[in-house]
Amino acid sequence: MWRHSLLFAAMLMILSAGAVQAESLKARITVLSVAPARVRVEGERSVATRVWSFRNVYAGVMNLGERIEKLTLADSNGLDVPVRRLAPGEYQAASAATRFVYEMKLDAPLWETEAAHVSWLTNERGFLMLGDLLPLAVNEKEIAKMSATLHFVLPEKWTIAASTKAGSDGQFEIADMETAIFFVGQNLREKRQRVGSMEFAFVTAGEWAFSDNEASDLAVSLLKDHTSTFGNISKNRAMLILAPFPRPTGADRWSAETRGETVTLLIGKSPSKTAALAQLSFPLAHELFHLWVPNGLALDGNYDWFYEGFTLYQALRSAVRLNLLTFQDYLNAVGRAFDAYKSAQGRDELSLIEASERRWTVAPTLIYNKGMLAAFLYDMHLRLKTKGKRSLDDVYRELFRLSNTFQARRDGNLAALAALNNAGEMHEVTRRYIENASAIDLSSAIAPFGLRVETGGVRTRIAVGENLSGAQRDLLRKFGYNEKLDGTSIRRKPVRK
Numbered sequence: 001m002w003r004h005s006l007l008f009a010a011m012l013m014i015l016s017a018g019a020v021q022a023e024s025l026k027a028r029i030t031v032l033s034v035a036p037a038r039v040r041v042e043g044e045r046s047v048a049t050r051v052w053s054f055r056n057v058y059a060g061v062m063n064l065g066e067r068i069e070k071l072t073l074a075d076s077n078g079l080d081v082p083v084r085r086l087a088p089g090e091y092q093a094a095s096a097a098t099r100f101v102y103e104m105k106l107d108a109p110l111w112e113t114e115a116a117h118v119s120w121l122t123n124e125r126g127f128l129m130l131g132d133l134l135p136l137a138v139n140e141k142e143i144a145k146m147s148a149t150l151h152f153v154l155p156e157k158w159t160i161a162a163s164t165k166a167g168s169d170g171q172f173e174i175a176d177m178e179t180a181i182f183f184v185g186q187n188l189r190e191k192r193q194r195v196g197s198m199e200f201a202f203v204t205a206g207e208w209a210f211s212d213n214e215a216s217d218l219a220v221s222l223l224k225d226h227t228s229t230f231g232n233i234s235k236n237r238a239m240l241i242l243a244p245f246p247r248p249t250g251a252d253r254w255s256a257e258t259r260g261e262t263v264t265l266l267i268g269k270s271p272s273k274t275a276a277l278a279q280l281s282f283p284l285a286h287e288l289f290h291l292w293v294p295n296g297l298a299l300d301g302n303y304d305w306f307y308e309g310f311t312l313y314q315a316l317r318s319a320v321r322l323n324l325l326t327f328q329d330y331l332n333a334v335g336r337a338f339d340a341y342k343s344a345q346g347r348d349e350l351s352l353i354e355a356s357e358r359r360w361t362v363a364p365t366l367i368y369n370k371g372m373l374a375a376f377l378y379d380m381h382l383r384l385k386t387k388g389k390r391s392l393d394d395v396y397r398e399l400f401r402l403s404n405t406f407q408a409r410r411d412g413n414l415a416a417l418a419a420l421n422n423a424g425e426m427h428e429v430t431r432r433y434i435e436n437a438s439a440i441d442l443s444s445a446i447a448p449f450g451l452r453v454e455t456g457g458v459r460t461r462i463a464v465g466e467n468l469s470g471a472q473r474d475l476l477r478k479f480g481y482n483e484k485l486d487g488t489s490i491r492r493k494p495v496r497k
């Protein structure tokens, strides 16, 4: 589903570039108890400050600051500094302080959708995410990265997994606190392997209907597919944490976030292996792609329509390439996105760009589903226009190439639109579906591709039209269309044995 919160003030950063000095921090995080879930955090930061801020809202999860208790501060000589709470997560010290001790309640969030985004602990396991556990950098508005040296004290028999390995002294050296995630618990199972030049770690816990190898093999095949389409990710290192939800939940539920190089995926338990693997494949394809977009791009701002909506479409393409989905599955997924878009509130009042600015306040349905439809329509148009010479994949490749040349981070909306427009004469498509708030008329939008909407059902079903032109046939074949299997001429005839 998602990632990062820190990418808001691109302009500020550009204005003040050079003035930013990275802060660092040393901390010891002790799990005091798991029922109730409670940790103690003590440490020292490199920059003395009177303003102490902790993350209060993240990815739509509210009131995180309310979890903090018993905050005490001291200066670098160890002398106590009185501190006053101004608001949840906001404190003011009487004078500049560096040392801190506090406790934090880490009960699992009540809403399953929140479980991949914030720290929590249960009797068996949990997540420690530094972005909501530790004080924020003094100059956070300037997006300075804060480095950290960490030591964990965990319950007996618990171990820890993170994309960064601990040193021989058991301490973790973290370059960017915001993106650091630690999976802790009993009986964690970890498998490390190389995928091309990438170092990939798969970590899981609990019981699943599939084996650990089946899940990691699926992840590896998706990573290979993304790599062969888009090239290596810059860090060449990734970790997938596949975990059960902290509370009982439906088999079809999942919650995920890709932060930095760590993909966290929580998924409900399906009793059947086939169903469980099928259920895993789509969110996994989506999340793993976030290692490339947006996490591998030097872009900022609310361009969610691109890094979420278009990513849904890329995950779908990847699943088709790997034969996890058929051509008809592909069309069905587009039909489902259309139905979701049709049911989204205010669907034709906001453009995708405007909707992306309000992702957590308006229903995200629009950004995901209209964004995916826009990607589908764009990809089909570009392929048709260029006789299959170009596709959306080329747009991504160009975006990665450009992003690598950027001296500073840039606005994601401008960069993504420019890349989409530069791939061909595509202004009409981007203006209509991305920049303007115009409605999607699916029947007429897909007619040029040789596709039609079948009427009569409750759900929108897309099928291949009759009398395909050569160009349309070539286009659809690229998505796995096979006249013999998918063709309308066969369907009309009785099957002969």
Ligand SMILES: [Zn+2]
Residues within 6 Å of the ligand: 001, 002, 286, 287, 290, 307, 308, 311
């Ligand atoms: Zn996502």
